[in-house]
């Protein structure tokens with residue numbers, strides 16, 4: 517009995533793991549994840565249910581921003597445990613009937629996965645029974661061009677996501693990779709970035725003695741400037 521229960525428990529993917537592979541039916545045809553997305557960043561996100569208000573506001577917002585994410589080499593893939601025909605009907609309703617905060621006639625062009633069996637949702641830890649055992653929570657997985665999970669964010673059913681924050685996360689990850697830096701609290705492109713901590717007493721002394729390129733708050737906490745144009749050029753060239 518214990519073994520049976522254990523076999524149902526799936527480990528949740530973690531930051532740094534290879535994104536779990538799956539094939540699925542979507543509103544844009546079949547997909548094979550993550551291999552089909554090699555070379556692109558991907559945001560794989562789940563929503564609780566079609567024809568619900570928070571989800572509708574999210575899909576309209578994400579679809580409106582799709583081009584902006586695409587320009588940063590990032591593709592979007594949605595998922596809920598609803599079926600394909602429900603997905604199609606909901607996306608048609610959004611396009612034909614819903615006008616919300618200046619958005620109207622919104623066409624969702626990115627794939628929306630049908631996951632009635634919850635196979636994918638369970639693989640990605642999107643079913644969190646304390647919140648709901650029949651609906652996926654609002655999960656966000658940011659996956660890099662090598663298929664590695666780089667960021668995971670979960671929101672409860674009642675809380676719509678902030679898509680400007682998801683774009684900020686994408687740009688910050690790309691900036692960290694491109695310039696070998698970290699990004700401080702509330703960082704936005706153009707703000708100072710954090711250089712790797714001094715790895716020797718000599719470097720720590722040099723930094724504290726003064727360095728034109730850096731501002732040091734202490735030996736372990738130094739920042740430098742990378743202007744917004746440089747960041748955006750590096751993000752948009754991908």
Ligand code: BEZ
Nearest residue numbers: 564565568569570571673
């Ligand atoms: C919504 O998207 O509005 C929603 C979905 C499931 C539970 C609560 C809210």
